Amino acid sequence: MTDPSLSTEPISISALAPGRTRVGIIGAGPAGLLLAQLLHRAGVDAVVLEARDRTYVEHRQRAGLLEQNTVDVLRAAGAGARLDREGLIHDGVELRFDRRSHRVDFPSLADGRRVTIYAQTEIVKDLIALRLEEGQPLLFEAVAQEIVGIDTDQPVIRYFHAGAEHTLDCDFVVACDGFHGIGRQSLPEHALTTYSREYPFAWLGILAEVPPSCEELIYARHERGFALHSMRSEHVSRLYLQVAPDDEVENWPDDRIWDELELRFAVEGDWKLERGPITEKSITPMRSFVAEPMRHGRLFLAGDAAHIVPPTGAKGLNLAAADVTLLARALDDWYSRTDATGLDRYSDRALRRVWRAQHFSNWMTTMLHPDPRDDAFTARLYLSQLDYVATSSAAAATLAENYTGLPLE
Numbered sequence: 183m184t185d186p187s188l189s190t191e192p193i194s195i196s197a198l199a200p201g202r203t204r205v206g207i208i209g210a211g212p213a214g215l216l217l218a219q220l221l222h223r224a225g226v227d228a229v230v231l232e233a234r235d236r237t238y239v240e241h242r243q244r245a246g247l248l249e250q251n252t253v254d255v256l257r258a259a260g261a262g263a264r265l266d267r268e269g270l271i272h273d274g275v276e277l278r279f280d281r282r283s284h285r286v287d288f289p290s291l292a293d294g295r296r297v298t299i300y301a302q303t304e305i306v307k308d309l310i311a312l313r314l315e316e317g318q319p320l321l322f323e324a325v326a327q328e329i330v331g332i333d334t335d336q337p338v339i340r341y342f343h344a345g346a347e348h349t350l351d352c353d354f355v356v357a358c359d360g361f362h363g364i365g366r367q368s369l370p371e372h373a374l375t376t377y378s379r380e381y382p383f384a385w386l387g388i389l390a391e392v393p394p395s396c397e398e399l400i401y402a403r404h405e406r407g408f409a410l411h412s413m414r415s416e417h418v419s420r421l422y423l424q425v426a427p428d429d430e431v432e433n434w435p436d437d438r439i440w441d442e443l444e445l446r447f448a449v450e451g452d453w454k455l456e457r458g459p460i461t462e463k464s465i466t467p468m469r470s471f472v473a474e475p476m477r478h479g480r481l482f483l484a485g486d487a488a489h490i491v492p493p494t495g496a497k498g499l500n501l502a503a504a505d506v507t508l509l510a511r512a513l514d515d516w517y518s519r520t521d522a523t524g525l526d527r528y529s530d531r532a533l534r535r536v537w538r539a540q541h542f543s544n545w546m547t548t549m550l551h552p553d554p555r556d557d558a559f560t561a562r563l564y565l566s567q568l569d570y571v572a573t574s575s576a577a578a579a580t581l582a583e584n585y586t587g588l589p590l591e
């Protein structure tokens with residue numbers, strides 16, 4: 183089905199002066215930046231508006247684990263050079279519980295697939311550098327305030343930048359503006375259904391200037407709470423502890439963090455957690471959230487603007503990349519062939535993947551975190567499930583296949 187009201191004539195460079203573009207993108211997180219880059223490669227003009235300044239966006243500590251699909255699309259976007267040089271390729275993860283450790287091997291269980299450790303901060307830096315090098319419009323400290331006319335052919339973003347109000351006329355608006363953005367709120371209330379779950383715990387995350395104490399990530403379930411050992415490079419470790427949702431960073435001096443990590447990772451045999459200076463500490467609440475549909479009229483939602491997963495499955499960033507991969511292809515089909523099939527199917531296709539990731543993230547989270555509300559029986563069920571994953575290749579394959587990422591459609 184096509185929309186005859188849209189022109190597919192290319193927009194001239196002069197028409198790209200502030201005020202008009204084909205695709206108006208709100209948000210320069212990984213979703214917005216990657217979408218802009220994929221569109222640029224396809225010859226589709228876009229303007230990215232970002233509320234914060236460049237330094238803030240480039241230093242926001244978040245995810246770090248990339249599925250093969252995400253690595254492939256970053257390469258296709260021309261943002262793979264440093265990722266290929268510096269990314270750490272992992273072939274498995276370790277599960278720890280009852281003071282024992284078990285490895286889940288990915289390539290043998292998931293069709294040869296592996297994962298790559300490369301921080302979200304670095305992806306964002308690479309994509310910003312590319313966009314600016316290529317002279318493409320990306321405005322920092324440009325706060326989108328309202329999206330009007332999403333039911334018309336010419337939606338408009340009203341934004342505030344450099345002390346003045348501006349408007350950006352678009353063919354399409356893509357809200358990549360995260361969970362708290364204005365995009366989702368711009369859909370009429372009757373058009374949106376939301377689903378959510380809060381968890382009675384949060385993650386305290388740290389960055390430490392110390393070589394990782396492991397070669398692969400360690401996910402540990404302990405009666406005192408979950409712990410995760412991840413990394414950013416051969417010299418920098420990233421670790422997480424399950425804490426109460428109302429806990430505060432001030433309650434966690436460095437020694438207390440290391441002592442607690444040591445207790446939760448304790449295992450029979452020789453293993454030592456190396457300590458080092460902690461350079462960053464933050465507490466992130468855990469929630470699951472989905473907004474349906476991910477499109478209304480000329481407004482599309484992508485990434486955290488449409489869905490949030492608890493980080494145990496490492497899916498947040500990967501879902502954002504999968505959404506914009508679909509959307510970039512759909513917009514390319516529209517502008518190159520006036521084919522609207524991809525745009526019309528975007529929401530259903532993206533949501534199918536989103537719900538698989540929601541299930542997997544919830545499954546990993548409940549299996550690995552002792553929930554203060556659970557009775558002893560439920561806690562034993564989760565331990566049995568973990569034991570099954572650790573000892574049955576059929577169960578381990580479920581983890582490996584979802585963790586490394588199901589193929590993109």
Ligand code: RFL
Nearest residue numbers: 209211212213233244245326359360485486496497498499
């Ligand atoms: P982002 O990264 O939140 O980017 C949204 C961007 O939109 C901007 N913005 C606006 N710009 C203009 N006008 C407005 N009105 C705007 N409103 C908002 C914001 O400033 C921001 O720059 O969303 P995106 O691109 O969808 O990317 C998603 C990922 O960032 C996210 O899924 C993951 O980082 C989730 N996540 C984690 N995922 C993992 O897989 N592993 C992790 O360890 C992990 N840690 C985290 C996380 C998310 C966190 N948040 C959102 C609170 C830790 C945190 C703290």
Ligand code: PHB
Nearest residue numbers: 245246247412493494496
């Ligand atoms: C990270 O490296 O920050 C990370 C890795 C795996 C997760 C969550 C976070 O499940």
